[in-house]
Amino acid sequence: MTRSAVTRIESPSSPKHALTIDVECYYQIFQRNYFATDVQATREVVTCTEKLLDLLASTGVCGTFFIVGRVAETFPSLVRRIVNENHELGSHGFSHIYVNKVTESEFRDDLRRSRETLEDIGGTAVCGFRAPQFSLDRSTPWAYDVLCDLGFQYDSSVFPFSGRHYGDPQAPLVPWTVQRGNKSILEIPMTVVKRLGRRWPAAGGGYLRYLPYDWNASAIRQVEREHRHAVVYLHPYELADNTSNPDFDVAVRAAPWKTRFAHRMQLINRGKTVNKLSKLIRQFDFGTIRDVFQLQHRSNSGPVERLRTPQRNMLER
Numbered sequence: 001m002t003r004s005a006v007t008r009i010e011s012p013s014s015p016k017h018a019l020t021i022d023v024e025c026y027y028q029i030f031q032r033n034y035f036a037t038d039v040q041a042t043r044e045v046v047t048c049t050e051k052l053l054d055l056l057a058s059t060g061v062c063g064t065f066f067i068v069g070r071v072a073e074t075f076p077s078l079v080r081r082i083v084n085e086n087h088e089l090g091s092h093g094f095s096h097i098y099v100n101k102v103t104e105s106e107f108r109d110d111l112r113r114s115r116e117t118l119e120d121i122g123g124t125a126v127c128g129f130r131a132p133q134f135s136l137d138r139s140t141p142w143a144y145d146v147l148c149d150l151g152f153q154y155d156s157s158v159f160p161f162s163g164r165h166y167g168d169p170q171a172p173l174v175p176w177t178v179q180r181g182n183k184s185i186l187e188i189p190m191t192v193v194k195r196l197g198r199r200w201p202a203a204g205g206g207y208l209r210y211l212p213y214d215w216n217a218s219a220i221r222q223v224e225r226e227h228r229h230a231v232v233y234l235h236p237y238e239l240a241d242n243t244s245n246p247d248f249d250v251a252v253r254a255a256p257w258k259t260r261f262a263h264r265m266q267l268i269n270r271g272k273t274v275n276k277l278s279k280l281i282r283q284f285d286f287g288t289i290r291d292v293f294q295l296q297h298r299s300n301s302g303p304v305e306r307l308r309t310p311q312r313n314m315l316e317r
């Protein structure tokens with residue numbers, strides 16, 4: 001696998017930073033991971049995503065929504081609202097499987113099904129992928145072959161730092177092109193900043209929830225000084241202020257302490273996230289991945305050529 005720097009034409013009309021949302025049902029995934037049970041997505045994913053959509057509509061900001069196929073199938077009107085409000089539609093897999101825990105063929109089937117589901121419902125091309133739990137990594141180079149084969153234009157799954165459950169501390173901090181044979185795809189990594197000789201995540205999600213607003217804002221200012229573009233992510237459930245789910249609560253109370261702890265960690269600061277996010281998208285210039293990185297709209301016929309011109313700090317480590 002080879003990497004090469006990506007270039008981008010600076011345009012005053014392009015947003016500076018990408019806002020990305022991984023649309024999934026907290027209860028569906030938690031119960032699969034911790035209880036090995038398969039449940040339907042709950043309406044909470046709709047309520048929380050709509051809260052987010054209302055916020056974005058009130059501020060005129062668009063984002064990229066990487067949607068789990070099973071959620072789209074259960075709540076198709078949510079997908080249509082996302083498309084109608086000019087957000088970008090992306091895939092977060094069909095069943096939220098972890099790329100580094102499945103075979104190439106299982107990944108291919110899941111990804112194809114997710115894209116077909118989203119395109120059928122949304123009526124628009126799906127060109128981008130975000131791997132659940134950033135699970136596309138050095139152990140899964142074949143995943144890029146699958147993405148190329150299925151006509152994806154970009155992937156945004158690599159977290160270039162050393163995390164507890166994911167991350168690649170050697171990956172570049174800025175987008176790069178992955179060449180696989182005669183095909184290529186753009187990798188758009190999550191945002192980290194270098195401080196005190198280490199890389200620190202500055203990309204939303206739990207980091208936005210746990211860390212003070214000022215830390216997040218100063219990280220994005222640093223990204224701007226380095227002429228980079230932040231890619232911030234979050235999940236709709238992080239905006240939930242009422243997490244009541246009686247059956248789930250009973251199951252968690254009866255579960256081992258590690259499960260209870262994992263759930264408790266996910267509840268921390270949820271009530272504060274909407275205000276932090278609201279402040280962040282008002283203070284900084286956010287848009288979709290497609291607009292920030294100036295990817296051309298296309299049909300499903302295959303990847304398109306990007307615009308090319310030099311950009312600083314391309315493969316900075």
Ligand SMILES: [Zn+2]
Pocket residue numbers: 022024092096131132133
């Ligand atoms: Zn996810």
